[in-house]
Amino acid sequence: MSLEWEQVNVDAADPVALGRWWAEALGWVVVNDSPEEFEIQPEKDRLPGMIFAPVPETKTIKNRLHLDFRPDDQAAEVARLLALGARHWDGAYGEFPWVTLVDPEGNEFCVLGERRPHS
Missing domain, CATH: 3.10.180.10 (2,3-Dihydroxybiphenyl 1,2-Dioxygenase, domain 1)
Incomplete structure (x- = not known):
């Protein structure tokens, strides 16, 4: 049995803006720019990544x-x-x-x- 760390999920009021901020802060690349699931990774196809998803509450x-x-x-x-x-x-x-x-x-x-x- 193996377990691989794939993602950190982050709830966000504005997933695109927050995901772009973290991409800039970490020097990572955007691999999915959908506002419903904005995803960044250290490099394309390199894990773990971060996914930013919309939530209504702050x-x-x-x-x-x-x-x-x-x-x-x-x-x-x-x-x-x-x-x-x-x-x-x-x-x-x-x-x-x-x-x-x-x-x-x-x-x-x-x-x-x-x-x-x-x-």
């Missing part, structure tokens, strides 16, 4: 699941994502080695700092 609470990204340069990447339209998450508190941002529809994600060696 996001109201903190996500139970979010994505973490580890860039080469955290400060530069946070600045780039903010310039693309991300915002700092209002619920962040304390000192952490990561920065929590939200995408244009308010979905949280983290930009991690430098990887620390395991003890």
Whole structure:
């Protein structure tokens, strides 16, 4: 038995706009530009991908699941994502080695700092 991770599904008020934002943020390609199922992947035919589907309700609470990204340069990447339209998450508190941002529809994600060696 095998199990392959295929997609992350994201509910969206505007799947096309949010999908294009994530494609730009990640440097991924659009493989389906339908407003009913907008899909991006790292490269054509390379998984996992992300699908953005329309929902009528808006996001109201903190996500139970979010994505973490580890860039080469955290400060530069946070600045780039903010310039693309991300915002700092209002619920962040304390000192952490990561920065929590939200995408244009308010979905949280983290930009991690430098990887620390395991003890």
